[in-house]
Each structure stands twice: as structure tokens, then as C-alpha cells.
Amino acid sequence: MVDYYSVLGVQKNATSDQIKKAYRDLALKYHPDRNPDKAEAEHFPSPLICPAVLSNDEKRKQYDAYGPEGFSQKYSAEDIFRGSNVQDILKEMGINLNFGFGGQDLFGGMFGMGQQQGDIGQSILYRMDVTLHDIANGSTKEILVKHVKKCGECGGSGGDPGSRLAKCSECKGTGYRTVIQNSFFGRIQTTSICNRCMGKGKKYEKMCRSCNGKGGVVASEKVQVRIPAGIKSGMRLKLEGMGDFGGDGAGDLYIDINVLNDKTFSRDGDDIITEISVPFYTAILGGDATAPTLEGNRRIRIEQGTAPGTRISIKDAGIRRFGGSSRGDEIVIVNIYIPKSLSAKERELVEELRDLKGDAGTGNAGSGGRRFGIF
């Protein structure tokens, strides 16, 4: 018969702190995350009974009095865990539980003594690329989501239509099973959720053939996703209940947003920035130019004597603020287009302009500096 003190590797007179530390060391050693060898990892929950007994003054006294053999005859695992919560025992031992998306924790599932998590479907995470156009005013996009959806045949019950709900034969309606394991730690009695009825105590006499009694089937479904205006990369949308189906509620669908870079516009908060080129004579004389916006091209006014790099603001042509109603602006940076070659006529005209201004620069590329004509 296994002795709880020797399982934990502590002396009979060990303090409660020594017991806790010994259990933590064991937990680390046998935790399934650290044990790719599943057969060995499966032993891990069993030693939980040791601290459950030894860290409770009353139970420890009984254990010391009756000895391992007498104690296990007198008390079942159920007796030991009755009135205590597995998660509290573990917390007391300094072990934090990791709850997965499905809400099922390692120990609650193994012992069936923790909080009943129920049959909640898994949550799903997707990544979605959106463009500046998608987010300027908000939009709706359709995606194809592969998830477990409610079985249409049985309506999610898992029972064959017309079949009766009866007491589970495996657990006799209790929802849990007591198992005697001959494990690494000796003969240990544990209690776990009945895996036939998933702890419900009831089961349909005949299973639904479409879903094999699971209540859900894997399917690809079109899902409409509303993209809020002004959303930024790294933000996450949550579509409640759009994850996997579960008998006690569906999981959620999470969508991580990635805003793609745009060829024409860069983003500065709610403002967008673009560049255009205008001919030098437009910059000198003033005139109209075409600028792209998120809603198509727009004519903008170029003032007489516009310098290269001038920023022109188009009000409310940017991105709608996330969660707000106001819109950012579009900033148009004006570049001046200088032609590489001129026709004879054009050259004549530009030279005439230069002479008129009295600038007698040679025009030689290497001459450097600016020369002034004689007035």
C-alpha cells in the first residue's frame, strides 16, 4: 500500500510548507506540459490525494492513526475530496491552473470535483487583412470559418430523433466514475467525470447518426464580419458564439485585424497622406490638379507660386475615428515635375522668361552658385 509521505518524499514529521514544496516539485515533474510521454503524465493527478490528506490537519491525524492500509479502507477518494475544491487545494499548494479556451482544466476534468465547467465549445482565432478603404468608413466582409456547428439532424442533443433520454449506464446517473488505478504511485482510487455522458448523468438511448452523438458537426460557414471604421492593426474583434458548438454554449470567434499597407496612401492616425506631381508651370502660375482620395479622384486647387513639398489639406477625406463620428483629413504633398527634355519651342520660351527676369546664369550643371545679371 502506497504511503503518502513516501510518494511526496517527505518525513512523517514534515511541516505543511515542506509538504507543499514536495507536491509542487512533483507537479512540475509530472505536469503533462512537461511530459511528452503521455502514459507517464497520466499519473500526475493521482498524487493530488497526498496533499489533500496531508495538508489537512484533521485528515492527516486520521492518516497517521490508521496508517496507509487502514486509511484507504476507511476513506475513499470521494470521502477525501468531499467538501474541498480541487482548485483550492492546488492554489493552497502554490500551483496556478491554466484554463484553456474551452474552460476545461486539467484537474477539474480528471477529478470531477472542481467547478463544473460544462460542455462549452472551443473558441477560434482568425486573422484578417483589411485595406484602408475597408476601414475609412467601416465595412462588412465575409469570411469562411471552419468550425463545429450545431448538428441539424438532432438539434445539438446528440440523440437520434425519437430516441429517449435515459440514465447513463456507465455512471448510473451520477455523472462521475470512481476508478481504481494501479499506478506508478501504487493502488489509488480517483474520481473522474463520466466520459460517456460527460458528467450529465443522462444519455440518449440511440445516438444521432449525423454527429455520432456529439451534437456538433464540422462545417465551413460564411460569416459576415463588421469592420469598424478606424480600426488599427493588432486590434481583436470578438464574435460571440461564433466559435465551436458546445452543448452548454458555443465558443467565440476572435479576429485579429491587420491593416495592409496601401500603395497610394500612408496612414498617420486618422489622417492619410499622399503625394502628387504638378508641372512646374502650374506651380508657378497656379491651376487645378488631380489628387486621389479613398473615394476616387478629386480636383484640388494649386495656388500660384506653390513650392515643392507644400502640403494641401483635404478636410474630412481621411479615416473615421475608431468609435467616433469625426473623420481625419487627407494631406496632399505637392511635388513639382520638371521635364527632362524640352522641345525647341519650349526651350525658347523658358530662356525668354529667364532673360526677362534678368538672370544670366550659364545653366552649366557644374558652374555652382547663382550668378546675377547686370542691371
Ligand SMILES: [Zn+2]
Ligand atoms: Zn446530431
Ligand SMILES: [Zn+2]
Ligand atoms: Zn455517465
